[in-house]
Amino acid sequence: MKDYVATAFSQSGEVLFEERFEATNDTEGRAKGEVLLEENGYIDITHRITSSAGKLIGFHR
16 A cells, blocks of 8 residues: 545645545545545645655646
8 A cells, every 4th residue: 555645725825634545556546535635625626636755646726
């Protein structure tokens, strides 16, 4: 399992939400990250999903 982070930001760049989670690969990581953002009400604002290696696997502006 790999570690991933889903992060949502305000327009000023303040971190509003950040959660770490595990997934088996980048595809699953992106899907799980989007579910976390959706469940917490941040899917429609600026957010990113990154791997523990710093790879950007999802971004929404």
